[in-house]
Amino acid sequence: MTSQWQPGTSLPILRQRSRVFAELREFFQQRQVLEVDVPVLASATVTDHNIESIQIRSPMAAGYLQTSPEYFMKRLLAAGSGDIYSLGKAFRDGESGSRHNPEFTLLEWYRCGWDEHQLMGEVADLIATLLPDIAVRRVTYAEVFYQHLQLDPHLAELTTLQRLAVEMGSPAWADESRANCLDLLFSVAVEPKLDAGLVLVYDYPACQAALAKCAEDGQGRKVSRRFEAFLNRVELANGYCELTDAAEQAARFAEDQRLRLESGKAKVAADSRLLAAIQAGLPECAGVALGVDRLLMQMVGVDALDQVMPFSWSRC
Amino acid sequence: MASYSTNDFRSGMKVMLDGDPCSIIENEFVKPGKGQAFNRVKLRNLKTARVLEKTFKSGDSLEAADVVDTDMQYLYSDGDFWYFMEPESFEQHQASEKAVGDALIWLSEQDMCVVTLYNGVPLSVTPPNHVELEIIETDPGLRGDTAQGGSKPAKLVTGAVVKVPLFLDQGEVIRVDTRTGEYQGRVSAK
Numbered sequence: 001m002t003s004q005w006q007p008g009t010s011l012p013i014l015r016q017r018s019r020v021f022a023e024l025r026e027f028f029q030q031r032q033v034l035e036v037d038v039p040v041l042a043s044a045t046v047t048d049h050n051i052e053s054i055q056i057r058s059p060m061a062a063g064y065l066q067t068s069p070e071y072f073m074k075r076l077l078a079a080g081s082g083d084i085y086s087l088g089k090a091f092r093d094g095e096s097g098s099r100h101n102p103e104f105t106l107l108e109w110y111r112c113g114w115d116e117h118q119l120m121g122e123v124a125d126l127i128a129t130l131l132p133d134i135a136v137r138r139v140t141y142a143e144v145f146y147q148h149l150q151l152d153p154h155l156a157e158l159t160t161l162q163r164l165a166v167e168m169g170s171p172a173w174a175d176e177s178r179a180n181c182l183d184l185l186f187s188v189a190v191e192p193k194l195d196a197g198l199v200l201v202y203d204y205p206a207c208q209a210a211l212a213k214c215a216e217d218g219q220g221r222k223v224s225r226r227f228e229a230f231l232n233r234v235e236l237a238n239g240y241c242e243l244t245d246a247a248e249q250a251a252r253f254a255e256d257q258r259l260r261l262e263s264g265k266a267k268v269a270a271d272s273r274l275l276a277a278i279q280a281g282l283p284e285c286a287g288v289a290l291g292v293d294r295l296l297m298q299m300v301g302v303d304a305l306d307q308v309m310p311f312s313w314s315r316c
Numbered sequence: 317m318a319s320y321s322t323n324d325f326r327s328g329m330k331v332m333l334d335g336d337p338c339s340i341i342e343n344e345f346v347k348p349g350k351g352q353a354f355n356r357v358k359l360r361n362l363k364t365a366r367v368l369e370k371t372f373k374s375g376d377s378l379e380a381a382d383v384v385d386t387d388m389q390y391l392y393s394d395g396d397f398w399y400f401m402e403p404e405s406f407e408q409h410q411a412s413e414k415a416v417g418d419a420l421i422w423l424s425e426q427d428m429c430v431v432t433l434y435n436g437v438p439l440s441v442t443p444p445n446h447v448e449l450e451i452i453e454t455d456p457g458l459r460g461d462t463a464q465g466g467s468k469p470a471k472l473v474t475g476a477v478v479k480v481p482l483f484l485d486q487g488e489v490i491r492v493d494t495r496t497g498e499y500q501g502r503v504s505a506k
Contacts, residue, residue: 048350098344170371172373180352186348187371238350
C-alpha cells in the first residue's frame with residue numbers, strides 16, 4: 001500500500017490539466033473577470049444539510065476547510081468587486097468515489113447584473129473553447145423529468161414520488177423528503193438518459209433552491225432559478241440567479257439548521273459575516289461553480305477522477 | 317449478526333436483502349451537488365444468482381449475512397445429496413442438487429471445492445478453476461490435424477460436454493477451465 005507512490009495521472013494528462021488551467025484563466029482575462037484567491041480555511045462554513053465540511057481542530061486556527069469559495073466571493077461582491085472568478089481547491093467531508101474526491105478543484109464565477117440564462121450561455125461558451133463542436137441543449141427540469149418519468153416534478157404528490165423512489169431505489173425512500181426523492185429519481189432515471197454533449201437543465205424544483213432566487217415558471221409553478229450543467233451525463237456545474245434578500249437568506253439558513261437537527265447532524269452556525277454582507281447589499285448577480293476535475297475527465301475520456309488528478313485521496 | 321454501513325460495502329461482502337443472502341458486486345458513491353448522498357449497489361442474490369441494482373441512502377446499513385466460503389473436499393454423491401468434508405475438522409456437509417447447481421458436471425471425487433455455507437448449510441458450490449478429466453465419448457481423432465483449427469464436442473467422465481480440437485481421442489485426459497467451460501490443453505499422463 002505504502003509503496004504506491006506514483007501519481008494517478010499520466011504525464012500527457014498532467015500537461016493537459018495545466019493547459020486547461022491556463023485556458024480557463026485566459027477565458028476570464030479576455031472577458032475582464034477578475035481572478036480572486038479566497039481562503040480555504042475559515043472559522044465559518046456552509047449550513048447546507050447535505051454538505052459536510054472538514055473540521056480543523058488546531059488551537060490557533062480552528063475552523064473548516066471551505067466547501068466552495070461562495071461565501072467569500074459574495075462578500076467581495078458586496079464590497080463592490082464586480083465580476084470575479086476563483087480557480088482553487090474546495091473540500092467536502094465524506095465524499096469519495098470514482099467521481100468524488102474530498103479535495104477537488106472548483107471554478108466558480110459571478111456576473112453582476114446577469115441572470116441564470118445569460119450565465120448558462122457563458123458556461124456553454126467556456127465549454128466550447130475547450131471542447132469545440134460540443135452539442136449544447138437547454139431544457140427545463142420539468143420537461144426532462146417528464147420525458148423520462150411521465151411525472152410533473154413540481155406538482156406530483158409526495159406519496160407518488162416516494163412510491164416511485166422505493167421502486168427504483170430501495171425501501172429506505174418510503175418516507176423521504178420531496179427534495180431527496182426527486183434527487184434519487186433524477187439520478188437513477190434521468191441523468192443516465194440525458195443527451196450526450198452539454199445539457200443545461202434549468203428551473204429546478206423550488207424545494208432544491210439552495211441559494212437561488214425562486215420564481216414562477218410559464219405555467220405558474222413555483223421553481224427555483226437554479227441550473228445544472230451535465231457534460232456527457234456527468235454533473236459538471238451548478239448555478240443560480242443569486243438570492244440577494246438578507247431576510248430570505250437568514251430564513252434558509254434556519255431551515256438548513258432544522259433539517260440538520262432532524263437528520264441528527266451536528267449544528268453549524270450560520271456565517272454571520274455573509275449575512276451582514278448580504279444585508280449591506282449583494283448586487284443582483286448570477287453565479288456558477290464548475291468541477292474542473294470532472295471537466296478534465298470528460299476531455300480526456302476517462303471515467304474516474306483518479307486518472308486526472310495528480311494524487312486522488314487513495315494516493316494521499 | 318453484525319450489520320454493514322453503505323460506507324463499508326466492499327465487493328464480495330455478504331449481506332441480507334429482502335430475506336435473501338446477497339454478495340456485493342459493486343458499490344458506487346453518488347451525490348448530486350446539492351443533494352443527499354447515496355450509494356448505487358450491485359448485488360448478486362446468492363440463492364437465485366440474479367444480479368440486482370439497489371440505491372441506498374449513504375449511511376444506511378444492511379444486516380450481514382451468515383455466509384462463509386469454506387474449502388472442502390468433495391467426497392461422493394448418493395444420488396440425492398452431494399457430500400463434502402472440511403479437511404481440518406473432517407466435518408461433513410450434505411449439499412442439495414440445487415446447491416451444487418452447475419458445479420455438478422465438473423466434480424470428481426476428492427476435488428477441493430469452495431462450498432458456500434449459509435447459516436451452516438451449503439448454499440452453493442464452486443468447483444476448482446481448472447479440472448483434469450477423461451474424455452469418455454467423442455468422434456475418432458483426426459491424426460495429422462494437430463495444427464489446424466476446428467473443434468468437436470467431447471463428453472467428459474463427469475458428464476460435461478466441451479469443445480475440443482479434432483485430434484483428441486476417447487480415453488485422453490484434458491484440462492478444462494470450469495469458469496468458461498473451455499478446453500485448456502491435453503494432459504499427457506493422468
